[in-house]
Amino acid sequence: MPFDNESMELTFDYEADPALLDSYNQLYGTNYELLPECYTTPELKIKAGEVSGTAEMEVDPVQLAGETGYDLEGKSYMLPIRITGCDNPSVKIQAGAVTYVKVATKAKWTGTWTETILEGESGISTTAGSVLSVKLYTRHAVIANAVGDENCQNMMSGWILDDEAI
Known part of the structure; x- marks a missing residue:
C-alpha cells in the first residue's frame, strides 16, 4: 500500500551507485560508460498530497568534454541512482530499487x-x-x-x- 502523503512534504536522500553499471551492461548487452562526476544532484522532494517527485539533474557539458574538447558525439553515459533515506522515518525505502539515468550526447553541430x-x-x-x-x-x-x-x-x-x- 502506498504511503499516505496528505499533509507533509517529504525530502529524500539519494546517491549514485556506480557498481551497478557493469551488471546492467551485462544483463542488457549494452556498453554505457559511467557518467563522470560533472553533474549536480538537487534535492528530491515530494509535495504534500502527491505520490511522486522530480529531481532535474544538470550535466556540465564543458566538464563532460574535458579540457581537450573531446568530441562526445554519439557517446552514451549512464548513472545508477538509488534512494537511501527520507526525512520521515516512517517512509519505507524499497530495497534494491534503482533508477538508471541515461545521458546521450550529440555534437555541437548536428543535422x-x-x-x-x-x-x-x-x-x-x-x-x-x-x-x-x-x-x-x-x-x-x-x-x-x-x-x-x-x-x-x-x-x-x-x-x-x-x-x-x-
Whole structure:
C-alpha cells in the first residue's frame, strides 16, 4: 500500500551507485560508460498530497568534454541512482530499487544542411532545381572518425583550427 502523503512534504536522500553499471551492461548487452562526476544532484522532494517527485539533474557539458574538447558525439553515459533515506522515518525505502539515468550526447553541430540549386548558380555540378543535402560534422569528428579521403583529412588538420561546422 502506498504511503499516505496528505499533509507533509517529504525530502529524500539519494546517491549514485556506480557498481551497478557493469551488471546492467551485462544483463542488457549494452556498453554505457559511467557518467563522470560533472553533474549536480538537487534535492528530491515530494509535495504534500502527491505520490511522486522530480529531481532535474544538470550535466556540465564543458566538464563532460574535458579540457581537450573531446568530441562526445554519439557517446552514451549512464548513472545508477538509488534512494537511501527520507526525512520521515516512517517512509519505507524499497530495497534494491534503482533508477538508471541515461545521458546521450550529440555534437555541437548536428543535422543536415539542405539547399536547392537555383538557375544560374555555378561551381556545383548539379542541375537547377536539384536539392543538395550535406551532413554537418565538427572538425574533431572528421579527424577522429577519418571521414573523407586523405585530402580532406589533411585540410582538416592543417587550416581549419576551430571546431566550426564543416
